[in-house]
Amino acid sequence: MIFKNFIDKIKIYCIGGNGGNGIIHFKKKNKKIGKPDGGNGGKGGNIIFIGNKNIYNFYNIKNKKFYKSYNGLQGMKNCKNGKNGKDYIINVPLGTKIIYNKKKIKIKKNKKKIKIILGGKGGKGNNFYKSSINPKSIKFSKGKKGKKILVKLILKINNDISILGLPNTGKSTILSLITNSKPKIDNYFFTTLKPNIGIYNNTNDSIYKKNYIIMDMPAIIKNCYKGKGLGNKYLKYIKNNKILLLVINCNNIKNFYKQYFILKNELLKSKIKINNKKIILIFSKYDKIKKKDIIKIKEKINKKFNFCFFSSKDNKKKNIYILKKKINKLL
Ligand SMILES: Nc1nc2c(ncn2[C@@H]2O[C@H](COP(=O)(O)OP(=O)(O)OP(=O)(O)O)[C@@H](O)[C@H]2O)c(=O)[nH]1
Ligand SMILES: [Mg+2]
Numbered sequence: 368m369i370f371k372n373f374i375d376k377i378k379i380y381c382i383g384g385n386g387g388n389g390i391i392h393f394k395k396k397n398k399k400i401g402k403p404d405g406g407n408g409g410k411g412g413n414i415i416f417i418g419n420k421n422i423y424n425f426y427n428i429k430n431k432k433f434y435k436s437y438n439g440l441q442g443m444k445n446c447k448n449g450k451n452g453k454d455y456i457i458n459v460p461l462g463t464k465i466i467y468n469k470k471k472i473k474i475k476k477n478k479k480k481i482k483i484i485l486g487g488k489g490g491k492g493n494n495f496y497k498s499s500i501n502p503k504s505i506k507f508s509k510g511k512k513g514k515k516i517l518v519k520l521i522l523k524i525n526n527d528i529s530i531l532g533l534p535n536t537g538k539s540t541i542l543s544l545i546t547n548s549k550p551k552i553d554n555y556f557f558t559t560l561k562p563n564i565g566i567y568n569n570t571n572d573s574i575y576k577k578n579y580i581i582m583d584m585p586a587i588i589k590n591c592y593k594g595k596g597l598g599n600k601y602l603k604y605i606k607n608n609k610i611l612l613l614v615i616n617c618n619n620i621k622n623f624y625k626q627y628f629i630l631k632n633e634l635l636k637s638k639i640k641i642n643n644k645k646i647i648l649i650f651s652k653y654d655k656i657k658k659k660d661i662i663k664i665k666e667k668i669n670k671k672f673n674f675c676f677f678s679s680k681d682n683k684k685k686n687i688y689i690l691k692k693k694i695n696k697l698l
Contacts, residue, residue: 373564374425375522380433381467383485384411384452386510387439389492393503394445401494403503404446408510409439411486412452414518416465418474419458423547423566428457433639436485439510442492452486459520466519473523482660483518487511487540512580526580528694529605530632532614533626534586534596539563540679541614544687545694550583559585561602567694579698581612589629592636602637610645610697617650617676620660622690624667645697647689648674654681 387408394401416435434457440449459465463474465481472481490508497504497641530538534556542548546565551558563583582604585597592599604613615626627648634641648668653661653676661676676695677686 374529377425378560382435383513384436384438386487386489387441387449389490390442392444405492406442406447408489409449409451411513412436418479420477478680486513513582528581654678
């Protein structure tokens with residue numbers, strides 16, 4: 368699944384740092400050459416993947432194809448080893464599967480580290496090679512090159528919730544208020560042209576399985592199943608959704624049932640099975656209607672419906688809390 372700003376699969380090359388060379392050096396004693404004291408080279412750095420609960424996909428990684436860690440430094444005089452190369456750290460979202468050399472490792476927890484040893488060994492200095500037979504050794508070895516491997520990253524995240532509704536009903540506004548997403552919101556039809564993705568944190572917990580993708584879909588209109596508007600182009604993505612949030616604009620209370628039936632009809636005709644999905648009706652923009660009309664809607668709604676009222680103007684954010692609670696109950 369690839370949408371703008373959302374990447375859940377990526378291949379990168381990880382390259383270890385080179386080992387530093389060993390050196391040839393001799394102690395100087397009264398201007399005479401003394402014992403060998405050339406140090407060993409440092410090890411090359413490795414690649415470390417770290418689970419980071421604040422990132423949600425591989426968008427931060429996509430700009431680079433090659434990730435190389437730092438080289439070890441060469442040995443020094445006085446038998447000192449060169450500095451090891453620093454490891455290169457790649458932050459990945461929780462739920463990332465790391466696949467390389469037929470190994471598969473999943474990162475589930477925040478700050479969890481997976482180290483892939485790729486750094487080359489450091490070379491040896493002439494101090495290492497000195498012996499009773501060869502006390503003035505001039506032998507040294509070069510550092511080994513870092514290894515290069517192809518790493519596949521796949522994000523396994525639950526793709527279970529979609530927001531659907533007629534144009535301009537406040538779908539993207541809802542997404543922006545219950546997830547981290549910042550979709551385009553405007554007062555005209557079809558502001559949303561492609562699904563917007565938001566990550567829904569069921570709780571503030573960092574465990575990956577409690578993160579869900581919510582998709583805010585382009586508006587559905589009558590005869591969308593025949594290809595009208597934009598809606599049905601993307602409806603295939605909701606086939607396996609568990610929960611549908613159907614947004615009904617209660618601006619015009621007389622037609623709220625009509626809105627619901629258009630949505631239901633279009634979904635059925637687009638061959639989306641809705642019987643096995645849980646549905647929450649969201650009556651949006653309720654700030655635009657009178658209190659008595661809210662009561663009327665409540666009376667009219669069949670008790671079988673799971674519904675709530677929503678308004679972006681609710682300063683106390685009570686309706687966000689209620690909607691999230693309803694979603695959590697169904698997950
Ligand atoms: N008064 C009021 N206005 C709202 C509310 N929610 C959204 N709006 C406004 O309604 C307009 C449409 O909002 P969007 O969130 O873009 O609606 P949408 O359903 O995503 O629209 P499309 O993507 O075009 O189908 C914007 O001007 C919003 O600011 C609300 O609860 N109350
Ligand atoms: Mg929209």
